[in-house]
Amino acid sequence: MADKPWFMRTYSGHSNARASNELYRTNLAKGQTGLSIAFDLPTQTGYDPDAPEARGEVGKVGVPVAHLGHMRQLMDGIPVGEMNTSMTINATAAWLLGLYIAHAEEAGVDPGLLAGTTQNDIVKEYLSRGTYIFPPDASRRLTVDTIVHAVRHVPRWNPINVCPYHLQEAGATPVQELAYGLATAIAVLDAVRESGQVREDEMPEVVGRISFFIDAGIRFVEEVCKLRAFTRMWDRITRDRYGVDDERFRRFRYGVQVNSLGLTEEQPENNVQRIVLEMLGVTLSKNARARALQLPCWNEALGLPRPWDQQWSLRMQQVLAYETDLLEYDDIFDGSKVVEAKTAELEEEAQVELDDVLAMGGAFEAIDELKGRVVRAMAQRTRRIEAGDLQVVGVNCFSETAPSPLGGEGIILRVDPAAEAELRDDVRDWRQAREHDAVEKALDELRRVAASDENVMPATIALAHAGGTTGEWAGALREVFGEYRAPTGVTAAVGGRATDEMAEVLARVRSMRGGPPRLLVAKPGLDGHSNGAEQIAVAARDAGMEVVYQGIRLTPEQIARAARDEDVDVVGISILSGSHLELVPEILRLLREEGVDAPVVVGGIIPGDDRPKLERLGVAAVYTPKDFQLSRMMAEVADLAAARRQA
Numbered sequence: 001m002a003d004k005p006w007f008m009r010t011y012s013g014h015s016n017a018r019a020s021n022e023l024y025r026t027n028l029a030k031g032q033t034g035l036s037i038a039f040d041l042p043t044q045t046g047y048d049p050d051a052p053e054a055r056g057e058v059g060k061v062g063v064p065v066a067h068l069g070h071m072r073q074l075m076d077g078i079p080v081g082e083m084n085t086s087m088t089i090n091a092t093a094a095w096l097l098g099l100y101i102a103h104a105e106e107a108g109v110d111p112g113l114l115a116g117t118t119q120n121d122i123v124k125e126y127l128s129r130g131t132y133i134f135p136p137d138a139s140r141r142l143t144v145d146t147i148v149h150a151v152r153h154v155p156r157w158n159p160i161n162v163c164p165y166h167l168q169e170a171g172a173t174p175v176q177e178l179a180y181g182l183a184t185a186i187a188v189l190d191a192v193r194e195s196g197q198v199r200e201d202e203m204p205e206v207v208g209r210i211s212f213f214i215d216a217g218i219r220f221v222e223e224v225c226k227l228r229a230f231t232r233m234w235d236r237i238t239r240d241r242y243g244v245d246d247e248r249f250r251r252f253r254y255g256v257q258v259n260s261l262g263l264t265e266e267q268p269e270n271n272v273q274r275i276v277l278e279m280l281g282v283t284l285s286k287n288a289r290a291r292a293l294q295l296p297c298w299n300e301a302l303g304l305p306r307p308w309d310q311q312w313s314l315r316m317q318q319v320l321a322y323e324t325d326l327l328e329y330d331d332i333f334d335g336s337k338v339v340e341a342k343t344a345e346l347e348e349e350a351q352v353e354l355d356d357v358l359a360m361g362g363a364f365e366a367i368d369e370l371k372g373r374v375v376r377a378m379a380q381r382t383r384r385i386e387a388g389d390l391q392v393v394g395v396n397c398f399s400e401t402a403p404s405p406l407g408g409e410g411i412i413l414r415v416d417p418a419a420e421a422e423l424r425d426d427v428r429d430w431r432q433a434r435e436h437d438a439v440e441k442a443l444d445e446l447r448r449v450a451a452s453d454e455n456v457m458p459a460t461i462a463l464a465h466a467g468g469t470t471g472e473w474a475g476a477l478r479e480v481f482g483e484y485r486a487p488t489g490v491t492a493a494v495g496g497r498a499t500d501e502m503a504e505v506l507a508r509v510r511s512m513r514g515g516p517p518r519l520l521v522a523k524p525g526l527d528g529h530s531n532g533a534e535q536i537a538v539a540a541r542d543a544g545m546e547v548v549y550q551g552i553r554l555t556p557e558q559i560a561r562a563a564r565d566e567d568v569d570v571v572g573i574s575i576l577s578g579s580h581l582e583l584v585p586e587i588l589r590l591l592r593e594e595g596v597d598a599p600v601v602v603g604g605i606i607p608g609d610d611r612p613k614l615e616r617l618g619v620a621a622v623y624t625p626k627d628f629q630l631s632r633m634m635a636e637v638a639d640l641a642a643a644r645r646q647a
Contacts, residue, residue, distance in 0.1 A: 002328045005321035006283070007084055007292035009036035010310040011257060013063030015419045016426075017073035020063040023307060025077055032314055034084040035116075036294050037074070038062035039096070041526035041577060044131040045553070046092050046474025049423035053555070056582030057526045058420040061304070062088075065096065066427050066470045071103040081109040085116035086161070086255065086292065091133040093120035094146045094460050095473045101154065102464035115156040117211060117255070120146055121163040123184040126367045126486040127374055128170035130528015130552045133474060136364045138481035140191050142456060147188070148197045149457035151206050158211040160188060161255065168215035169261045170531050171378025174226045174346055177215070179353035180363065180370055182233060185210055187363040189242060197455065207238050208249030214290070216258045216281040218274055223281030224333065225342040227288035230254070232347060233354075255292035256282045263301040265626040267394030267401050271298040276316055283320060285339075286331040293317055301625055303412030303607050304578065372492025378531055379538050385628050387499060395628060412607060415578070427469060434467030442466040443476050450480040488551050490534055494541045501631040502543060509544040509638055517569040517641030520598075521549040522559040524587060527577035528552050532603060532625075536572060539630040540637065556583060560590035568598050569641035575604040585617055597647075599640045603627075 010027055013020040024035055040062040042054035048066050049058045058064050065071060080103065089096045097118050101111050122139040125132040132139065143160060150159035164172070164181035172180065192198060192206055212230070216223045234252040238244040258278035263271045275295050282290040295313035297305035320326060333339045360366040384390035391397045442463040449459040463473060509516050521537045523530060530552050537549040548566045550558075563571050571591065573584060584602055591600070599620035606614070611622045620640055627633055 003286070005033075005317075005327065006290050007034035007255070008032055008314060008317045008321075009034045009086060009255075009292060009294040010314055011036040011038050011088065011294045011296075012310060013038040013040070014061075014304060014413065015059040015063070015415050016423060017063055017065065017070040018076075021074050021076050021078070024074075026307060027310065027314065028078070030311055030314060031318055034086065034292060035078070036086040037088065039087070039089055040064045041131070043096075043470055044089060044092060045526050045528075046095075046133050046470060046478070047526070048427050048469050048471030049420065050427055051471055053526060053553075056420075056579035057577060058423050059415050060578045061527075064423055065099065066423070067430050067467060068099055068102055068106070068464050069430060071099045072106075075103060080104050080107065081113040083116070084292075085114075086119075087117065088119050090119055090122055090125050090129075091131055091139070092470060092474060093118040094142050094456060095464075095470060097146060097150070097154075097157075097159070098457065098460035098464045102461050106465070111154045113156065114154050117158040117161045118146065119163055119213065120160040121184060121213075123180075123187070123363045123367070124163045124166045125528070127180070127371050128166040128172075128531075130486070130530055131526075132484060132486060132528075134477065134481040135484040136367060138477075140187070140364055142477075143188055144191050144195050144197070145455045145457055147192055147206065147209070148195070149455055151198070151202070151209055155209075158209055158253075160209075161211050161213045162188070163213040165213045165215040165257060167374060168217060168259065170374050171261075171381050172374050173377055174222060175349045175353055176373065176377060178226065178229055178233065178346060178350035179357060181212060181230075182237060182350070182354055183357040183363040183366075185212070185234075186237065186241065186358070190362070203242050204244040204246055204249045207242050207244050208246075208251075210253075211291075212252065212254040214254050214256050214282065216256055216278045218259065218262050218278060220277050220281035221339070222342065222346075223278070224285050224288070225339055225346055227254075227282060228285060228333075228339070228343045229347040229350060231288045232343070233350065252288070253291055255294070256290040257294045257296060258282070260296045260300055262392070263296060263298075264392060264395055265301045265624055266399065267404070268299055268301060269404055269406055270394050271296075271301070272312075275313065279316060279320065283326065285333050286329070287334070298406075299412055301605070303605060304415070306410075306413045368487045371487045371489035373489075375489035375534050375538070376492050379535060382535050382628070382630065386630055395626070430467070430469070438466040439463070439468050439472070442468055443472060446473065446476050447480055450477055485551055488530070488534060488537070488549060490537045490541070490547075490549060494538055499631050501629075502634065505631060505635045505638055506542070506544045512638075512642060512645075514645055516544050516546050517638060518546045518548065518566060519637060519641075520559070520563050520566060520568040520571045521547060521574065522554055522562070522571065522587075523552045523574050524554055524556055524559055524583045525575060525577055525579045526553055527575065527579070529576045530574075532576065533574040535630065536574070536603065536633075539634055543631075543634040543638070545634070545637070556586045556590050559587055560594045560596065563591055563596045563598060564594040568596075569644055570637050571596070571598050571600045572637070573600060573602045575602065575606075578605065580604065580606060581610060581613065584614060584619065588618055597644070599644060601637065601640070
């Protein structure tokens, strides 16, 4: 008898809750078997749509959910008591789960029936993705409270989805994925045990609710072995460290989105075969097969995919599950000497790395060091691509191509600019219509609980019922916990780019009159994907430039002041969230007001027809992921700096 297929999902959400609900119901009708909700950046970082920090970001990379009314709209017509829902949410995970529970209770659904996952892995936010809010200790406490509440009251829910996925996206090696992912799970489980909220005999049940979210890259044999190593190591950790005897609770349960880092802007049709091969890495081995799978779309390196693109990715899964004979056999790799040897090698090396993290005090205590190691690994990857040692078809080899019939107008989905204004009005109307005193009372209770050692989830759910908003929940906790700026990791990765072209740039920079040029690397908006900005900062330092990089989530005002105060020669702006047409003009205006005449370059996911718009505004150069030759880019930055000094 054939095995049942995994949960099939598409990671989606955009514009507003109603539009996203229509997309979800359409995808479910096409055979999708679980939801995977993408939230927009204001929701992920604890801001309402009308907050100044949210400008240009509302509805761009996910759905905005600011209050219980939005959760009602998002799940309209979808039976929450029967659906398996994955929510990619971290810093505000407790709040979004609270809204989901409140919606279920309002609809008469017992929370005990709810099934799904909140990602809730804040360590990888500090290391790779950047949508953190609070300091590590406070974030760990929120994670623990969410887990304990879910185990007690929402027993079918996975309250944390430990997420090495984003570590690979940031450049981590398979050994680092294994070690840092398992170190995070250990840190969280240890914190649950030490919180005093569960008895020792309840720990196996807590362990049984931990799930993982894994990335699968193009080296699919190695990925198969990585998952087999994860399975073995997790079984050993849960048995030896937490005394779990029941094999069901020791099972390594994981979902997957296959690799987005390797998707290319050049010849994007090649991404289709990349996605298929990466899917095989997490489905071929029965003993280490994913329980849920979502695939990116072929055009994600270009912008936001359309519903048709998501359908294509869903159909890839369905062909594998329903047309092939994969699910009819036991594990086809059992007995393979090659797979066994590689699995053992990864397991041994990952155990050494894991022991090193634990010796530093654990994942939370080692954030600074781990961030540096991940940035260094990404720097090594980008240098290998630039040198041609790591071949990427269509990028640094086999770049000749015929015109693609997949191109042209409408290749990506564009969010209606009016959506943000509508959401600003929506949240203001929501605040006016609710019972003000009830909300204030609920916020006061949340602040009181946050300052105590009580679990925050009951107060969070009560605030959701009262009509509180995402920004109000996060704002109340900011008052109690404060905010945090994570390390950049850039210094740890400097010094490894030794190409002839970079050597020429370095010699030229050292001889420039007035000393080395000063480059400001700036990340405006709420996007925390800092890989590109970090690698530009590393390359500029390798080129001998002085680099000013203050990390993520800077306001346009902060960027303009930094450019003025640091007297920089070039301003580099990194944007991946699609907010470039809103934020870049504002930055340019403020730079002029501050008297800064330095040329501005912009890098990120910039659609081709937006390039001339930015250039007309005065942007000196636009770079996208296809510009992988960082030595050449640094030469061009040096040219801009020299021209400014000669003007």
